[in-house]
Amino acid sequence: MALTEYAHDLDTPVHPVSAPDYMPAEQLRALQLHRLQGLVRRVYDHVPLTRRRMEERGVRPEHIKTLKDISLLPFMLKTDLRDEYPFGLFASPMNDIVRFHCSSGTTGKPIVIGNTQNDILVWQNGCMRALAMCGVRSSDVMQVAYGYGLFTGGLGLHYGGEGLGCAVLPISGGNTDRQLMLMKDMGVTVIACTPSYFLHLIDEGMKKGIDFKRDMRLKHGVFGAEPWTEEMRAKIESLTGIAAHDIYGLTEICGPGVANDCAHRHGLHVFEDHFYPEIVDPETLEPLPDGEPGELVFTTLTRTGTPMLRYRTRDISRISAEPCPCGRTIRAIERISARTDDMLIIRGVNVFPSQIEAGLLSVEAVLPHYVIIVDKVGGLDTLEIKVEVTRETLSDDIKSLEALRARVAHAVQRIINISAKITLVEPHTLPRSEGKLRRVTDLRQKS
Numbered sequence: 025m026a027l028t029e030y031a032h033d034l035d036t037p038v039h040p041v042s043a044p045d046y047m048p049a050e051q052l053r054a055l056q057l058h059r060l061q062g063l064v065r066r067v068y069d070h071v072p073l074t075r076r077r078m079e080e081r082g083v084r085p086e087h088i089k090t091l092k093d094i095s096l097l098p099f100m101l102k103t104d105l106r107d108e109y110p111f112g113l114f115a116s117p118m119n120d121i122v123r124f125h126c127s128s129g130t131t132g133k134p135i136v137i138g139n140t141q142n143d144i145l146v147w148q149n150g151c152m153r154a155l156a157m158c159g160v161r162s163s164d165v166m167q168v169a170y171g172y173g174l175f176t177g178g179l180g181l182h183y184g185g186e187g188l189g190c191a192v193l194p195i196s197g198g199n200t201d202r203q204l205m206l207m208k209d210m211g212v213t214v215i216a217c218t219p220s221y222f223l224h225l226i227d228e229g230m231k232k233g234i235d236f237k238r239d240m241r242l243k244h245g246v247f248g249a250e251p252w253t254e255e256m257r258a259k260i261e262s263l264t265g266i267a268a269h270d271i272y273g274l275t276e277i278c279g280p281g282v283a284n285d286c287a288h289r290h291g292l293h294v295f296e297d298h299f300y301p302e303i304v305d306p307e308t309l310e311p312l313p314d315g316e317p318g319e320l321v322f323t324t325l326t327r328t329g330t331p332m333l334r335y336r337t338r339d340i341s342r343i344s345a346e347p348c349p350c351g352r353t354i355r356a357i358e359r360i361s362a363r364t365d366d367m368l369i370i371r372g373v374n375v376f377p378s379q380i381e382a383g384l385l386s387v388e389a390v391l392p393h394y395v396i397i398v399d400k401v402g403g404l405d406t407l408e409i410k411v412e413v414t415r416e417t418l419s420d421d422i423k424s425l426e427a428l429r430a431r432v433a434h435a436v437q438r439i440i441n442i443s444a445k446i447t448l449v450e451p452h453t454l455p456r457s458e459g460k461l462r463r464v465t466d467l468r469q470k471s
């Protein structure tokens with residue numbers, strides 16, 4: 025069947041690189057099984073840790089006869105990457121490794137990922153397909169403001185953009201004035217960075233009198249590397265008039281370009297001919313059917329440097345059980361707005377920062393800049409949220425300001441089921457970030 029017959033994206037013609045996105049499901053499953061069998065054999069032969077775990081379970085590579093048999097295999101965790109630092113999980117000789125990446129570890133040793141030439145090509149393919157899904161084309165000028173270096177964001181999107189034939193501006197993170205100047209002067213049409221850095225760019229631009237809708241040629245934002253919400257997307261789009269796309273990935277699997285949302289925003293399509301997704305119950309670790317929420321697990325079907333077998337991401341999501349109207353056969357995962365690692369337990373209640381963000385941004389006058397402070401006073405957990413609101417609102421009289429504060433408090437409490445102290449502050453007073461932003465301060469850990 026001709027590629028165009030699969031094309032249902034809103035007004036975006038299908039890019040040739042997207043062909044595997046539309047592979048007939050039966051053919052896709054057969055390809056996945058074939059690749060899984062090859063991967064299991066490779067890991068069994070070359071990674072002692074996995075081999076030992078498989079032997080403990082009495083599982084051998086030839087036991088993998090269907091895709092369902094993946095549940096026989098052991099999981100991999102971030103701690104395995106730390107414990108086997110630096111090369112214990114490598115499945116290829118150093119002669120075949122062409123590039124390392126490391127996680128931005130805050131404590132102790134980082135995790136080290138080795139890429140073979142083939143791994144780099146597969147990763148580039150994922151980023152190209154992600155950008156094509158966003159509607160990015162060879163005529164676009166793309167500013168990559170993700171960090172370059174050991175972090176995967178910069179180089180991932182860079183090779184993706186070049187692969188599509190875009191004119192790529194590899195500016196990396198930071199130096200906001202120069203970012204804004206070049207974005208304007210060079211007629212940049214695509215920006216790739218963290219959503220929090222883009223907010224910072226908008227903010228600094230506004231201070232200089234730059235109106236993104238009027239002064240920039242920007243059409244697309246490719247945002248990832250931190251959890252963000254639909255409410256944040258709506259704020260960004262209304263402030264700038266661009267389409268804000270969600271790209272997903274993680275260093276352990278390759279980097280960005282594992283999944284991306286299409287024009288229908290039905291979730292993020294996983295490039296599952298390379299990255300096989302599962303959802304498991306985080307407690308029992310039993311696989312869950314499509315549609316059920318749980319922890320996202322990935323197997324890198326084609327990676328050879330540091331392949332991951334059933335890697336537990338700690339991200340909470342679900343695989344969509346419904347086909348997407350865009351016609352892609354690769355399945356979609358629900359956008360990640362919660363990471364198990366980010367969960368706060370406040371007065372015995374589980375709270376995700378993304379829930380607080382959703383509540384805050386549902387109120388009109390609220391700006392997308394906030395911090396969350398958790399503390400313990402007299403044995404009781406306290407939650408304070410400081411949030412910026414528009415200058416016009418702050419000049420309103422005390423009574424209407426108090427009404428706004430109450431409205432924000434109610435919007436948050438409705439979602440998280442506990443009360444919070446809300447402090448409304450002036451624009452540009454809370455911290456900004458040139459990379460990943462930490463909005464949560466938990467003072468209880470220090471006591």
Ligand SMILES: [Zn+2]
Pocket residue numbers: 286287288289290293348349350351352
């Ligand atoms: Zn779709």
